[in-house]
Amino acid sequence: MASRCRRKQRWSPQPLTPLMEGPDFGMEDHEGNKKESSWEIIREWFRLQRSVSDTSFSSSMSLYGPAKRQDLRLLLGVLGCPLAPIPISNKPSFRLHIKDIPIETSTAYYIIQQYLAATGCSKQQSCAKNMYTSGMIKLIRCETEISTGKTVRTMGSRSGENGCFVLWQMSPGMWSLELAVGGNKVVAGSDGKIVWRHTPWLGTHAAKGPQRPLRRIIQGLDPKSTAGLFAKAQCLGEKRIGDDDCFVLKVAADRAAVIERNEGPAEVIRHVLYGYFSQKSGLLIYMEDSHLTRVHSPENDTVYWETTIGSSIGDYRDVDGVLIAHQGRTVATVFRFGETSMEHSRTRMEEIWSIHDVVFNVPGLSIDSFIPPADILPTAQTTVSP
Template sequence: MKQAAGKTSLRRLCPNIENDESLETILEIPIPEEMFANMGSNVALRWQNMLTWMKGKTPDKLASPVFNARLNELRFLLYLAGSPLIPLQIQLGHSIHFPVRDSSIGASTAKYILQQYIAAIGGQPALNAVQSMCVTGQVKISASAFHQTTENVEVKKGTEEIGGFVLWQKDPDLWSLEILLAGCKVCSGSNGLISWRHSSNQQTPISRGPPRPLRRFLQGLDPRATANLFLSAACIGEKIIKGDDCFILKLETSPAIREAQSGPDFEIIHHTLWGYFSQRSGLLIQFEDSRLLRMRNKDDDDVFWETSLESVMDDYKYVDGVNVAHSGRTRIKVFRYGEQSANHKREMEERWKIEEVDFNVWGLNMESFLPPSDVLN
């Protein structure tokens, strides 16, 4: 795999402590050095604690109220900050077409901006050569507690959680993600027909829905998906981001898409996306989306969840001719309110770093993206 500049800081192997002559164990998800360092005061103790931790997810331990509350908190952070989905399907196919006939000025301007973006990212031939992708990286997530909406919210910088992830993709609707944070692992994926997401530590059913892309793809990892997503957008103006003049592309999800992505217990009221493309480099340097969700309760006591995410991408580097963002930061704001519910707000922040990127991975097929058996039952 192609490594980012500098020495990698992810551990991938665990020695066999019970039998020194045995081969080392390959970790399912590489873990950051900082996460390993927090497992003990010396190397031997850290490996022993890791072995205990990997074997320690017993049903009795998972049933502990304290342990279960901790897992629920980590799962909430991973779902909302580490592995959020975009409730839109992205056009399949390799070539990106920019028809401008019968388009408004804002729509035709957006298509021109996307042409510059494709050129800045490496050009159409480089993107057409990409058939699949594998990415490993690390994340750091911090969060505030829930507060009343009248209070100031501050993210707790000193309590950030550290983790790593592995991401596989064959096209926008074939992908698989495993992300590990402080001992809690979330697996999500899409096989082209359905998408799913669940925690390996939870006893509740797996959530599932129609095919949806992972938001992480649109944070500088998949330029073709980004360009296809904004093909229906309109340019609504300009804004200075980190001293860089940027064009703003805005995309509103249609009522039909919102209805298709809603479920029996929830309704997507609105979902809007913005892309900020540098006028100087042509690259996407900020990505935002905002969603309002209504959760239906049996007693007609609906609860509304409003979530806004703002991602800033940095450190673009070429990998096999494709310009990929290797680091960034996402800030998340969550508001919860309702007639019979206390109004709360919370803020989170995720910082990520891409350690390795590899395109055109041999051996990936439909079986590589099979959902868990519980999804098929």
Template sequence: MLLSVLGCPLFPVPIHPKLPLNEVSSTAQYIIQHFTAATGCRKLEGTVKNVFATGKVTMVVVDDLGSVGGGGINGISEKGCFVMWQMVPDNWQIEIVVGGQKVLAGSNGTIAWRHTPWLGVHAAKGGVRPLRRALQANPLAVSAVFSAAQHMGEKQINGVDCFVLKLSADQKDLIDRSDNTAEMIKHAIFGYFSQRSGLLVYLEDSYLTRIQAIGTNPTYWETTMSTKIEDYRGVDGVMIAHSGSTTVMITRFGDNLKDGPVITRLEESWTIDDVAFNVQGLSIDCFLPPQELNKDCPQQHLDWRSSLHR
């Protein structure tokens, strides 16, 4: 369950080409320009071909309220590590191991895929989108995905005055990620940028999925993921976040849940051990999907872990 939700979730929207300034918020453009200046990543634009990062994670199910048996649970922390590669613009791959379980995920710019012990190899619905975890270690990715964001005002997060930018999956993206048993209703992400430092200090995204098999009542899954981003350090003259923490709230509700909503809370702490730009020897062949991947194979959409991972 931890790896299903926290392992390698995808961003709600793909990276779009930079829009003309008259088509996006001038305030949002100012915030992104402030961010690129604060991180120093502006000087790398057009020169970075790939990014490599390794790190460690600790994951835990904190509590599970409303489940059969009721009450909270005392979660046991599971420790693990990950290796992540990115090649501009849409190629990425991650291998993450936690508690003896390994998950592989990647994108070749045309298809995004996952390989998990519980579902095997399968394509991610909705086409190619950035890896959410990549935003924690790559300011160039942050600049790219938020370049077309909407400015939502100001808010204080953890005592820091922030500008708020929002990105939402459009109706076409939501339809592409839905089928006759699982409907993606919404998926939006908010980026909180410090007014003082210009750095991205908090990410918050939420998505709502409606699950209904033939002859049954619908069940709704709402997942909210909040990530604190901190410990920025210089790497080749670029400020990179080296640690943070993520909290996930999963709420399941519907008429068929007579005892009320089921709420599960997960937590993760993460650190980046190493980051490098333009690693020699990395080629496009490193991002090829597994040979056994069949885009037309039936997917186990009723598995709640798969649905949460869309």
């Protein structure tokens, strides 16, 4: 497996959050050292979008090849392997003492109990020790809207790239993901303490802050992990999603955890996750997280980046007595704006995914399958909080 490989690549710590994962557009010096941070690279991507919008049609067509490659890297950076905002408790308590707790928390508790019952997890005498999942995805390219205060320009196409992924998981908190789209491959994993990612353009790096679960796992693949994530949620009320009336549950990263994820000029302001549970079926049918970061530039300008990722989840099928979501669609929006400027940029991208195979309790899968790459293991143990 890819997580066993001992790569000899240069490592530098970078967070694994959607906004902090910047694609590298080949901006390296002759010695192979990156000249710019991931945030500067993302800013360069938006500058390129503005320059393309100002060129003639013939000139912009000459940039189609590089722009296509850059769009795909941004897609993989945002949608490839984002993490949830908070850790999952290793031993979540699903027994609640009603006394002295807010009604929003007790209501959320009962909604999660209904969710566990609806998925069949309440009937399971023993939890699955591990899980294998494979599936197909289609990433639909970016559409960017640029506003200068007086005019709004939209550019980009809705062409897509097909790909596939393989996901291994072992409780608690160990997982390994390999995702390949359009000739690019993203590999990520966690041994329960260190979360890491490898891309051809950024190399291998570890996530900062508390160890958090892969978002792809909690969006219908592992009901127990989803329930553990929302174990301390608050119920905000009701909302209609499509034809379903849903209860809305909210979890958010606390201030201390958010501060741990800060890096250089980038300051994480908030990261919130909302789960929409159908009142009719009890199942999770929609999930949305919002992530806001403030970046201070060398010119003393302040720029805000807000990433919103919303996923429709459906096609639940029985796998060994547990209902697993087999299909979904994710829409991500990256919104860039300043404190005083009238200019802003909004980039939209999509992912359509389907699950082809799910297997529980794979023989021979052990904790050795989730060992991080050797080049980050010694350093990451001292720089990344468990």
